[in-house]
Amino acid sequence: MSELLTINGLTKRFGGLTAVNAVSFSIHRGEVVGLLGPNGSGKTTVMNMISGHLAPTGGTIALGKETISGLAANRIALKGVARTFQLVRGLPSLTVAENVIAALAFGRQKLWGQAARTEALSRLDEVGLAHRADQSAQDLTYIDQKRMELARALAAQPELLLLDEWLAGLNPTELKTGIELIRSIQKRGVTILLVEHVMDAIRALCGRCVVMNAGRKIADGPTAEALADREVINAYLGDAHA
Amino acid sequence: MSRILSSALFIVIVAALACVPFVADSYGVTLGIGMLGYVTLATAWALFSGPTRYVSLATVAFFGIGAYTVAVFSETIPYPLLLVTAGAIGLAVALVVGLSTLRLAGVYFVIFTFGLAELVRQLVTWYEVNVTGTLGRYIFLPVTPEGIYWQLLGLAAITFLISWWIGRSRIGLALKVIGDDEIVAAHCGIDIARVKLALFAISSVIITLVGAIQAPRWTYVEPTIAFNPTISFLTLIMALLGGAHRLTGPLLGAVPLFLLFEWLSANFPNHYSIILGLIFIAIVFILPRGVLAFAEENWRRWRKTEIKNLPAVAE
Numbered sequence: 141m142s143e144l145l146t147i148n149g150l151t152k153r154f155g156g157l158t159a160v161n162a163v164s165f166s167i168h169r170g171e172v173v174g175l176l177g178p179n180g181s182g183k184t185t186v187m188n189m190i191s192g193h194l195a196p197t198g199g200t201i202a203l204g205k206e207t208i209s210g211l212a213a214n215r216i217a218l219k220g221v222a223r224t225f226q227l228v229r230g231l232p233s234l235t236v237a238e239n240v241i242a243a244l245a246f247g248r249q250k251l252w253g254q255a256a257r258t259e260a261l262s263r264l265d266e267v268g269l270a271h272r273a274d275q276s277a278q279d280l281t282y283i284d285q286k287r288m289e290l291a292r293a294l295a296a297q298p299e300l301l302l303l304d305e306w307l308a309g310l311n312p313t314e315l316k317t318g319i320e321l322i323r324s325i326q327k328r329g330v331t332i333l334l335v336e337h338v339m340d341a342i343r344a345l346c347g348r349c350v351v352m353n354a355g356r357k358i359a360d361g362p363t364a365e366a367l368a369d370r371e372v373i374n375a376y377l378g379d380a381h382a
Numbered sequence: 383m384s385r386i387l388s389s390a391l392f393i394v395i396v397a398a399l400a401c402v403p404f405v406a407d408s409y410g411v412t413l414g415i416g417m418l419g420y421v422t423l424a425t426a427w428a429l430f431s432g433p434t435r436y437v438s439l440a441t442v443a444f445f446g447i448g449a450y451t452v453a454v455f456s457e458t459i460p461y462p463l464l465l466v467t468a469g470a471i472g473l474a475v476a477l478v479v480g481l482s483t484l485r486l487a488g489v490y491f492v493i494f495t496f497g498l499a500e501l502v503r504q505l506v507t508w509y510e511v512n513v514t515g516t517l518g519r520y521i522f523l524p525v526t527p528e529g530i531y532w533q534l535l536g537l538a539a540i541t542f543l544i545s546w547w548i549g550r551s552r553i554g555l556a557l558k559v560i561g562d563d564e565i566v567a568a569h570c571g572i573d574i575a576r577v578k579l580a581l582f583a584i585s586s587v588i589i590t591l592v593g594a595i596q597a598p599r600w601t602y603v604e605p606t607i608a609f610n611p612t613i614s615f616l617t618l619i620m621a622l623l624g625g626a627h628r629l630t631g632p633l634l635g636a637v638p639l640f641l642l643f644e645w646l647s648a649n650f651p652n653h654y655s656i657i658l659g660l661i662f663i664a665i666v667f668i669l670p671r672g673v674l675a676f677a678e679e680n681w682r683r684w685r686k687t688e689i690k691n692l693p694a695v696a697e
């Protein structure tokens with residue numbers, strides 16, 4: 141299997157704080173990998189550097205054979221990286237369909253007019269939101285905004301999809317649908333890196349997990365092994381429980 | 383259907399306005415020139431500042447560049463080419479300024495654009511005093527007031543068409559996305575800097591052309607006339623009053639305010655700037671999103687109460 145994402149010595153410092161400290165890992169094409177760790181361990185910052193929202197302080201990120209670290213977010217998006225945000229970012233002055241069309245019109249597909257609308261509706265249908273296509277995005281519930289954001293990410297036709305706690309806040313029924321949805325995205329050949337705290341979801345979706353603590357990678361391996369790792373248990377439960 | 387209707391209405395209005403010089407006296411034409419000038423300035427200003435929410439006070443920098451280009455080259459370049467030259471200079475300045483300032487956000491951009499207008503004025507003054515040796519220039523061009531009026535009408539119509547077209551095009555969607563959330567815009571693949579630069583350039587070229595077309599009206603120009611900062615402030619208030627986010631917003635702000643300012647400057651020449659300042663403050667505080675948005679909200683509220691108060695139909 142070939143590697144789609146290769147991260148090497150990735151580091152991010154905010155002033156005196158090293159949020160991400162020399163992290164290296166890679167993801168094969170078609171894999172679903174979990175990025176775990178306690179709050180503040182640097183997961184979102186890693187996502188932000190991959191998508192180009194933040195420039196790394198050090199280290200490299202490559203997509204396929206191409207180095208993408210240091211590129212602007214719009215260039216990285218066109219190379220095939222799409223994401224959702226931990227705190228949902230809808231476009232409130234647009235309709236739900238227009239939110240998706242934004243990714244179609246300027247992303248890799250460059251769709252416009254009727255073609256864009258048709259495509260947007262089928263992306264919305266996929267996340268169960270087609271019936272709200274012409275509503276204003278700001279009238280959506282939190283969960284529906286998350287759905288819309290996923291539809292927008294899918295519309296970009298990504299090779300690598302970054303999901304930052306996309307399943308957080310769903311009720312058990314929604315969680316089941318959400319897991320099925322992510323599975324169906326994977327079946328289409330999209331590689332996925334997901335930050336998640338819901339253990340059931342991680343076990344159901346991720347073949348492999350990378351675990352971080354205080355900016356460092358502390359484990360990387362098949363999910364069951366990574367979760368059983370001594371250092372991982374300590375990181376989550378605190379040293380007192382060791 | 384409504385599109386055909388509004389296109390027809392647009393053509394009828396432009397045609398009717400084109401007939402004005404045949405019936406109006408010279409004061410009427412002068413008034414028309416001023417009004418069309420400000421309608422175009424406010425619409426062009428809103429083209430960039432409405433969707434991006436970058437408040438620009440550089441209006442007079444470009445307006446003045448247009449006027450000065452005409453003043454400097456009026457004897458060496460034939461007339462239609464003169465406008466092309468002015469537009470090209472405006473474009474060049476807009477690209478340089480845009481590339482260096484569109485990274486600035488919020489109040490820094492406001493201050494920079496204000497400073498830019500002053501800088502250009504000082505540069506022109508310095509050049510005229512030290513190199514040319516005179517401060518003022520005369521403009522002798524065989525352009526009649528009616529000619530200026532028609533040119534401005536043409537420019538205003540083109541500005542509307544550009545603004546309308548942008549609203550329905552891909553770049554219009556890009557602007558809305560940028561206005562909502564720049565981070566999402568970038569992650570959708572939008573090159574934010576390029577979109578803003580393109581809009582700033584289009585807007586600035588139109589503003590430059592307004593200055594260039596109006597210049598022959600003055601006969602005599604000096605930097606303090608052509609680069610008068612009041613022009614920037616008036617344009618801003620007009621666009622804000624009408625609502626910078628709508629196609630006809632700047633128009634609806636420019637017409638009444640222009641007439642009001644004409645009346646004020648004729649009747650209260652000494653207190654003109656104070657009144658101007660007060661109106662400015664009032665608009666920003668009372669109608670921050672413009673008259674159109676205000677009217678629409680109240681119309682909706684009024685309709686709702688009216689429907690509630692309808693007598694029940696007997697069965």
Ligand SMILES: Nc1ncnc2c1ncn2[C@@H]1O[C@H](COP(=O)(O)OP(=O)(O)O)[C@@H](O)[C@H]1O
Nearest residue numbers: 154157159177178179180181182183184185186
């Ligand atoms: N833009 C930023 N500026 C300063 N500090 C930041 C910024 N983003 C994240 N941090 C800090 O970096 C650390 C890691 O944060 P984050 O990556 O959000 O963690 P996680 O997603 O694992 O909860 C935290 O201490 C956080 O406060």
Ligand SMILES: [Mg+2]
Nearest residue numbers: 183184185226
């Ligand atoms: Mg996070």
